[in-house]
Amino acid sequence: ELKVEQNPLFLSMQEGKNYTIYCNYSTTSDRLYWYRQDPGKSLESLFVLLSNGAVKQEGRLMASLDTKARLSTLHITAAVHDLSATYFCAVVYLQGAQKLVFGQGTRLTINP
Amino acid sequence: DVKVTQSSRYLVKRTGEKVFLECVQDMDHENMFWYRQDPGLGLRLIYFSYDVKMKEKGDIPEGYSVSREKKERFSLILESASTNQTSMYLCASSPRGTGYEQYFGPGTRLTVT
Numbered sequence: 001e002l003k004v005e006q007n008p009l010f011l012s013m014q015e016g017k018n019y020t021i022y023c024n025y026s027t028t029s030d031r032l033y034w035y036r037q038d039p040g041k042s043l044e045s046l047f048v049l050l051s052n053g054a055v056k057q058e059g060r061l062m063a064s065l066d067t068k069a070r071l072s073t074l075h076i077t078a079a080v081h082d083l084s085a086t087y088f089c090a091v092v093y094l095q096g097a098q099k100l101v102f103g104q105g106t107r108l109t110i111n112p
Numbered sequence: 113d114v115k116v117t118q119s120s121r122y123l124v125k126r127t128g129e130k131v132f133l134e135c136v137q138d139m140d141h142e143n144m145f146w147y148r149q150d151p152g153l154g155l156r157l158i159y160f161s162y163d164v165k166m167k168e169k170g171d172i173p174e175g176y177s178v179s180r181e182k183k184e185r186f187s188l189i190l191e192s193a194s195t196n197q198t199s200m201y202l203c204a205s206s207p208r209g210t211g212y213e214q215y216f217g218p219g220t221r222l223t224v225t
Contacts, residue, residue, distance in 0.1 A: 009152065033213060042202060043155075043216040088154060090214075099170075100214060102147075102155040 002027045002093045006103035014111055016078050021106045023072040023089035031092040032072050033100065034063050036085045043088065047074075079110045115139070116217035118203055124223045131190040133220050135203030141215075142208035144186035146170075146178065149200040149219070161186055162208065193224045 003026040013019050023032070031050055035043040047056040049065035049072060056063050060083065062075045072089055086107045090100040119134035137144065143162050147155040147170075157170030159178040167178050175197060179187045186205075190197055200221050204214040 004154075006154075035216075042218045043204075045213055045215075048213055090155075099157065099160065101157075104152055104154040 002029070002091060002101045004089060004091050004101050004103040006087075006089060006106050008106060009104055010107050010109075012109045012111065013076075013079055015080055018078065019076050021074040021076075021087055021108070023074070023091075023103055025070045025072075025091045025101075027094075028067070028070075029091045029094055030067065032065055033090045034072070034074055035088045035090060037088065037105070038085050046087075076108075081110050081112055084108055084110045116203055116205055116215050118201075118217040118220050120220050121218060122221050122223075124225065125190075125193050126225055127194060129190075129193050129224075131193050131222065131224075133188040133190075133201055133203075133222070135186045135188070135205075135217055136184050137186075137203075137205040137215070137217075138184065139205065139215070140183065141205035142183070143206045143212075143214075144180065145204040145206075145214060146176075146186065146188045147202045147204065148172070149202055155202065158188065193222075195224050198222060198224045 005024050034046040037043050047063040052067040054065045060077045065072045086105045088105045089103045093099040116137045145160040146158040149155050156172050161167045161180045177189045202219045203217040206212040206214045
């Protein structure tokens with residue numbers, strides 16, 4: 001069974017600082033997604049990572065994937081208040097059909 | 113743009129009532145999913161469907177059933193609502209194939225009293 005764990009689950013940081021959210025998963029997979037959720041809203045896709053060593057960047061967010069370590073990171077550079085949200089990673093479950101397994105989510109609060 | 117809509121944003125029901133949550137997608141996606149979201153637990157898959165009239169149990173199917181009579185519509189049914197089914201329910205759809213990106217609806221916050 002695939003388990004996906006994120007840490008930290010809660011993160012409060014100052015604007016302008018850098019930080020990293022970690023996503024570990026327990027069994028082999030070849031595809032990982034990062035989603036963002038604003039309070040009261042649905043999930044919005046940020047990145048899809050398709051292979052070992054994949055790196056994607058959008059503005060102040062950068063995601064990477066190490067399939068050998070079964071680890072993905074979401075790095076925030078020079079945080080701004082607008083990035084406050086909950087971030088989820090989701091991993092494709094290769095032994096099941098068309099299924100994603102989600103981490104618990106990381107609630108990020110960026111203070112001015 | 114893919115659009116996934118859900119019939120209600122907020123719903124309040126009494127214990128024992130039968131509850132229907134409806135989801136419609138407009139992108140001709142084969143796969144549709146129902147999740148519930150609870151604080152600290154992330155999203156947990158209830159049921160999914162990869163074709164009309166087909167359904168598969170997810171990780172937490174107990175107390176729920178689903179119906180997919182048309183490709184664009186996927187319904188979640190709580191046969192007899194209980195207070196522990198108070199949650200946010202999210203519907204998603206994706207193209208056919210393993211692990212394609214899922215597109216989510218706005219969610220239904222269900223409260224069972």
